Amino acid sequence: MKLSSAQTDRATGVMLAMACGDALGAGYEFGPPFEGEVEMKGGGGFGWAPGEWTDDTSMAVPILRAAATGRDLRDEAVLDEIVAAWVNWAKTAPDVGVQTSGVLRGIEPTASAARASARRVHDARGRSGGNGSLMRTAPVALAYLGDAQGLAEAARAISDLTHFDEDAGDACVLWSLAIRHAILTGEADVRVGLSALAPDRATRWAAFIADAETRQPRDFTKNGWVVEALQAAWSAIVNGESLVDTLERAVRGGRDADTVAAIAGGLVGARWGLSAIPAAWQRIVHGWPNLTSLDLVRLSSKTVRGEPVPERIDYTELGDVSTLVQHPHDAGVWLGAVGALDILPPEVDAVVSLCRIGSKQVPARIRHRVEVRLIDKSTPSENPNLLFVLADAADAVAALRAEGHTVLLHCVQAHSRTPTVAALYAARHLGVPIDTALAEVRAALPNARPNGAFRAALADASLVPTKGASE
Numbered sequence: 113m114k115l116s117s118a119q120t121d122r123a124t125g126v127m128l129a130m131a132c133g134d135a136l137g138a139g140y141e142f143g144p145p146f147e148g149e150v151e152m153k154g155g156g157g158f159g160w161a162p163g164e165w166t167d168d169t170s171m172a173v174p175i176l177r178a179a180a181t182g183r184d185l186r187d188e189a190v191l192d193e194i195v196a197a198w199v200n201w202a203k204t205a206p207d208v209g210v211q212t213s214g215v216l217r218g219i220e221p222t223a224s225a226a227r228a229s230a231r232r233v234h235d236a237r238g239r240s241g242g243n244g245s246l247m248r249t250a251p252v253a254l255a256y257l258g259d260a261q262g263l264a265e266a267a268r269a270i271s272d273l274t275h276f277d278e279d280a281g282d283a284c285v286l287w288s289l290a291i292r293h294a295i296l297t298g299e300a301d302v303r304v305g306l307s308a309l310a311p312d313r314a315t316r317w318a319a320f321i322a323d324a325e326t327r328q329p330r331d332f333t334k335n336g337w338v339v340e341a342l343q344a345a346w347s348a349i350v351n352g353e354s355l356v357d358t359l360e361r362a363v364r365g366g367r368d369a370d371t372v373a374a375i376a377g378g379l380v381g382a383r384w385g386l387s388a389i390p391a392a393w394q395r396i397v398h399g400w401p402n403l404t405s406l407d408l409v410r411l412s413s414k415t416v417r418g419e420p421v422p423e424r425i426d427y428t429e430l431g432d433v434s435t436l437v438q439h440p441h442d443a444g445v446w447l448g449a450v451g452a453l454d455i456l457p458p459e460v461d462a463v464v465s466l467c468r469i470g471s472k473q474v475p476a477r478i479r480h481r482v483e484v485r486l487i488d489k490s491t492p493s494e495n496p497n498l499l500f501v502l503a504d505a506a507d508a509v510a511a512l513r514a515e516g517h518t519v520l521l522h523c524v525q526a527h528s529r530t531p532t533v534a535a536l537y538a539a540r541h542l543g544v545p546i547d548t549a550l551a552e553v554r555a556a557l558p559n560a561r562p563n564g565a566f567r568a569a570l571a572d573a574s575l576v577p578t579k580g581a582s583e
Contacts, residue, residue, distance in 0.1 A: 113258040115295075115416060118493055121385035121485055122295045123254060123416045127169075127176055127408040129355060129381025130250045130374050132393045134165040137363040137370030141166070145330035145366035150359075152393055156370075158206045163396030167207045168374035170400040171198060172248040175270060179255035180414040185266040191223035195273060198226075201400060211242040215274045226273045234276035241279045243341035245271035247371045249284040250378030253291035254415040263288050264308040275338075282309055282317060283338045287379065294382035298496070302346055302379070325350050329365025329372060336368050345376035354500075355384040387485040387497045391508035395482060406483065410471060424470035425450075427524050435526040435559070440552040441538040444513055447530050447557060448522040462517035464508055466529040480517055482508045488528045490565040498565065499575050506537040513541075531560035532570065539576045546576045 115123060132152075138160040139153045140146075154162035174197035175185070183190050199221040202208050208216070214233045219225040234240035249267055256263035267288040268281040275281070289305030302321055306314040324343035328351065329335075332344040344365050352358025358380045362373035381389070386409065397405040414420045427433050433451035446452070446460060453463070453473055462480035467488075474481055484505045487494040495501065512519045521537075523529035531553045538549035550570060554560040562570075569575055 113416075115257070116493075117487055118298070118385070118496060119295055120413070120416065121387050121496075122298065122382050123257070124409050124412045124485075125355075125381035125384065125386035125389060126250050126254060126291060126295070126378055127172065127381070127412045128386060128389055128394070128397070128405055129359070129384075130172065130377035131165045131169040131397050131399065131405070131408055132389060133359045133362060133373030133375075133377030133380075134168045134370050135160070135163050135397050135399070136359055136393075137373040138164065138166050140363050140366065140369040141371075143366050143369065146364055148364075150363045152396065161398075163393070163398055165374075165397065165399035166370050167205060167209060167212075168247040168371050170201055170205065171212070171244075172251050173400065173403065174198060174201075175248060176251035176254070176408070176411050176415065179251055180411045182415075182418060184262075185252060185255055186262070186269050188223055191269065191273065192221070194270070195223050195226045196221035198274075205400065209242060209244040211240055212244045212274050223273060227276075230272065230274050230276045239277060240275050241277040241338050242275065243280075243283075243336055243338045243368065243371050243375070245273075245275040245280045246283045246287060246338050246341055247374050249288050250291055250381075251412075251415070252284070253288045253295070253378075253382070254412055256288075257292055257295060257416060260289060260292065260308070263292055264305070277338070278313070280338045282313055283342045285309065286317060287342065287375065291379050291382045294379060298383065300349055300379055300383040302342075321346060329362055332365065333367070335365065335372050341368065341372055341375055344372045345379070348372070348376045349380055349383070352380065355380050355388040356390060385485070385497065387495070387501050391482045391484065391504050392511065395480070395508075406481075409483075421471045423472040425468060425473065427451075427467075430525060433525055435557065437556050439521075439534055439538070440556045441542050441544055441549065442513065444518050445509060445534070445537070446518070446520045447526060447534050447553070448520055449526045449530075450522055450524050452520060452522050456520060457518075459518045460520045462512045462519045464505060464512070464519060464521045464533075466505065466521070466523040466533060480512060480515075482512075484508070486523075486529050486533075488523070488563060490563045492565070495565065498569055499572060502533060502536055502566070502569055503540070503575055505533045506540050509533070509537045510541040525559070526557050527559055528562045528566060531557050532562045532566040536570060536575065539570075546570055 271284040286305040332340040348362040436448040439445035535550040538544040
């Protein structure tokens with residue numbers, strides 16, 4: 113299925129936003145509801161590193177990897193591979209949910225064995241409606257953007273591997289279809305999947321959804337139960353004003369905070385997109401099995417595009433891509449075109465990319481890198497989070513500089529995106545008036561000509577601080 117650039121932004125935001133919610137909540141898991149600042153601080157009962165995801169994202173990774181191969185997730189052989197990966201992961205994972213652990217412990221690594229074990233656990237305990245299958249369902253949606261019925265079937269099939277309870281399967285169907293809908297339309301609506309349930313089940317879930325919309329995440333005191341986990345996540349979304357605000361609200365709800373935030377992340381990522389995820393989070397998010405935020409984005413891209421990100425993207429047909437100059441207000445920031453990646457000064461040890469690049473285009477020696485999704489077009493739909501993205505990119509440069517790094521800031525030809533962010537960096541962090549900053553950046557980059565939308569953004573009072581605000 114061919115996606116627009118905005119749809120691709122939303123699709124590639126699903127897994128990363130899920131992982132960010134997971135990592136954001138990791139340090140607050142099992143704690144009470146609270147007010148105040150939320151930090152991606154790590155810690156918690158399992159000693160997570162800052163930015164490290166937990167079992168929520170770890171269990172989603174094998175599903176994403178399977179989806180990226182292009183195979184049907186309903187195929188029994190594919191389900192076998194997913195279960196085998198889970199069984200292997202569970203042997204050394206610091207945190208495995210009680211119900212999931214009970215299912216996976218000691219079984220043969222096959223889907224049939226997992227389903228049989230899930231039924232035994234359900235019969236022994238009289239219930240199996242935990243949130244452990246809902247927390248991992250997000251990547252299923254990426255594999256079926258053109259097939260709602262297939263998505264509903266796959267979501268339930270993967271839920272059934274560890275959760276026999278019908279509530280768990282229903283929740284996965286509803287949430288996966290909502291993610292698909294958000295990717296395609298930009299609208300978050302969990303009710304779109306009600307028609308995929310049996311009428312009596314749809315009526316029951318409609319009441320749960322309506323109830324969630326009248327409450328806050330903290331009100332769902334049993335969010336380890338799949339129904340209240342979905343309600344808490346949906347409450348965070350309907351009350352949230354942005355991707356970040358939504359995930360912070362989910363975490364503040366407490367108790368199983370990481371799982372609720374991970375669940376919310378999958379849908380809010382589909383609603384707001386990759387471009388709404390802060391660079392500060394992207395830089396540190398990581399987890400089993402030795403993956404980073406870029407890995408999640410590339411696997412997601414491969415799933416929806418049907419092909420891997422190329423190692424290099426050749427932009428030479430557009431003209432000169434060799435521009436490389438120092439920022440007129442900070443000698444520790446270099447401004448360039450994409451070709452500058454091949455001629456980096458030795459002191460450069462960090463890169464902020466404002467255009468699409470290949471998986472191996474940044475030299476391997478560069479350990480600090482940020483990829484920003486910014487399209488050089490004036491059409492609002494191409495950059496739905498434009499003000500956030502520009503500010504976040506400028507702030508990413510400032511953060512790297514504060515850490516002592518020498519930074520390359522680049523796009524394709526250093527004509528529009530690079531001068532815009534370079535000027536904004538000077539205005540937000542160096543106290544240079546924005547008009548002066550842009551004029552002097554353009555003087556350093558004679559071919560610079562930011563597009564109309566970027567120039568209008570630089571005039572926005574919310575984006576550029578007043579004089580002295582940065583001091």
